[in-house]
Amino acid sequence: MHEPVDPPSAAHGPDPAAVPADADGTRMPESSEIDRLRREVRDLRGKLRAHPLISQAQGMLQERYRLPDADAAFELMKRCSQQHNLKLRNLASAVVSVPRPDDERGLWFPGRSGRTPPPLKFLPGHRPDKVNRSTVLKRVLHQALAFTEAPMGDLQVVESAVGLQMAHHRGLSEEFLDFFAVVEEGTSCSLAARRRARVVSDVATDPAISEPAREMILAVGSRTAHSLPMLSSAGRTVGVFSLHLPQPGRDLTRVQATALDGMAAQAGRWLEWHQHTILLNALEDLHRRGRDLRSGPGRRRTE
Numbered sequence: 001m002h003e004p005v006d007p008p009s010a011a012h013g014p015d016p017a018a019v020p021a022d023a024d025g026t027r028m029p030e031s032s033e034i035d036r037l038r039r040e041v042r043d044l045r046g047k048l049r050a051h052p053l054i055s056q057a058q059g060m061l062q063e064r065y066r067l068p069d070a071d072a073a074f075e076l077m078k079r080c081s082q083q084h085n086l087k088l089r090n091l092a093s094a095v096v097s098v099p100r101p102d103d104e105r106g107l108w109f110p111g112r113s114g115r116t117p118p119p120l121k122f123l124p125g126h127r128p129d130k131v132n133r134s135t136v137l138k139r140v141l142h143q144a145l146a147f148t149e150a151p152m153g154d155l156q157v158v159e160s161a162v163g164l165q166m167a168h169h170r171g172l173s174e175e176f177l178d179f180f181a182v183v184e185e186g187t188s189c190s191l192a193a194r195r196r197a198r199v200v201s202d203v204a205t206d207p208a209i210s211e212p213a214r215e216m217i218l219a220v221g222s223r224t225a226h227s228l229p230m231l232s233s234a235g236r237t238v239g240v241f242s243l244h245l246p247q248p249g250r251d252l253t254r255v256q257a258t259a260l261d262g263m264a265a266q267a268g269r270w271l272e273w274h275q276h277t278i279l280l281n282a283l284e285d286l287h288r289r290g291r292d293l294r295s296g297p298g299r300r301r302t303e
Contacts, residue, residue, distance in 0.1 A: 053161060057092035064100065065290035076289055084282035085132045090159065091286070094279055097160035101287050108280075108287040115277050118269040133274055134167075140267050141168050141241055144228075148256055152222060152244035156183050157271065158237060164193060167239070172220055179216045186210025187217075189240040192227035196237055198261065201225045202248060223248040228260055230268035238271040 054074070061073040077095070081088045101108035117128035123139050141155045152171035156164040164183035183190055188201040191208050201209060203217045203225055217225065222244035230239040241264070252260070 053089060053096060054092045057095040060095060060100075061286075061290060065294040067290075067293060072293070076286060076293070080282050080286040080289065083285060084278055086279065086282055087134075090133075090279070091282055093159045093161040094283055095286070098283065108284050112280065115273055117273045117277070118266065120266055120270055122263050122266065128270060128273075133271070133278075136267060136270060137168050137239075140230075140263060141170060143263060144241055144243055144260055145170055147259055148226075148243055148245075148252065150226075150243040150245050152220060153242060154180065154189075154244075155239065155241040156180075156189060157239040158193070164190060164240065172244075176216055176220050179213075183240075186213045188225045188227040189242045192229045192242075193237040193240050196229050196231055196235060198229070198257070199227045200251065201227070204248065217244070220244065221246050224250040226252060226260075228264045230264045230271060232272035233269050234272075236272075238268050238275070 054077070055070070057077060058070045058073040061067060061076060062070055065073075065076075067073050067076070077088060077091055080086075081091045084091075120126065120128045120131070120136065122143050123131065123136060126135070137155055137157065141153050144150070145153045154169040154172060155167050157167045159165045162182055166177060166181050166183070169177060180187070186209055188199045188206070188209065191201075192199040201224070203209060203214060203223050206214075209217070224245040224247060225242055226245070227240055227242040229237045230241070232238050
């Protein structure tokens with residue numbers, strides 16, 4: 001009978017065989033592996049949250065275009081999301097929330113004209129009609145954090161079927177991201193979205209912040225939160241980004257506030273353009289492909 005083998009002593013370091021390696025055989029540091037696992041868990045949680053919305057869109061498309069099964073509807077959405085550089089959940093949200101097309105008309109959105117994208121001065125070297133939404137949103141948060149030296153921040157966008165949904169973040173815990181995956185009332189960002197104006201909150205004392213939200217925000221070390229809405233040209237909130245500072249009562253300088261307000265305005269107008277151009281282009285493409293599948297050769301006739 002073999003005697004049990006003791007685990008390697010901490011004094012001798014981790015077992016090299018237990019430390020994952022990159023493709024070239026280089027051992028990954030434990031911290032890098034932990035970060036990778038955290039990203040995987042976060043991605044899985046995001047997929048689980050998006051699953052009901054995507055399933056609903058699959059069912060609608062399957063019925064609308066008489067597709068053989070949900071897999072065919074998923075493949076249709078996936079192809080269009082990739083073609084137009086959109087996240088699948090964003091396309092599914094639009095499918096669920098936008099009025100269904102009129103089958104008597106060839107186009108889902110007839111009478112549309114091309115729109116010129118607004119400039120993105122905070123994103124030099126990128127054409128505003130070619131850059132994807134994720135790149136724009138990441139840059140907004142990165143610039144805001146760098147300009148104010150805030151250690152933490154988050155950015156939400158308004159999804160038509162969901163509300164304010166977390167899109168990007170920096171320096172925040174997994175518990176925070178789970179709690180605020182979809183932002184409801186009782187936060188400075190929801191207040192900024194409703195007021196359509198910049199909001200500053202003392203997290204410990206602001207009565208507008210709900211107690212569960214206050215507890216979660218304080219747990220990450222935030223004492224002052226600055227939330228800035230991104231508005232469309234018509235003044236509609238399309239997103240919000242928030243900066244979290246550890247010092248209580250920390251205000252922005254006039255230069256910082258002016259710069260952030262300007263960037264929020266540019267981003268808001270660009271997001272509006274993206275919704276009315278790129279997203280609608282994707283829906284129109286999806287409708288054309290769906291109609292082709294419905295009327296294609298060899299399809300079972302149901303009429």
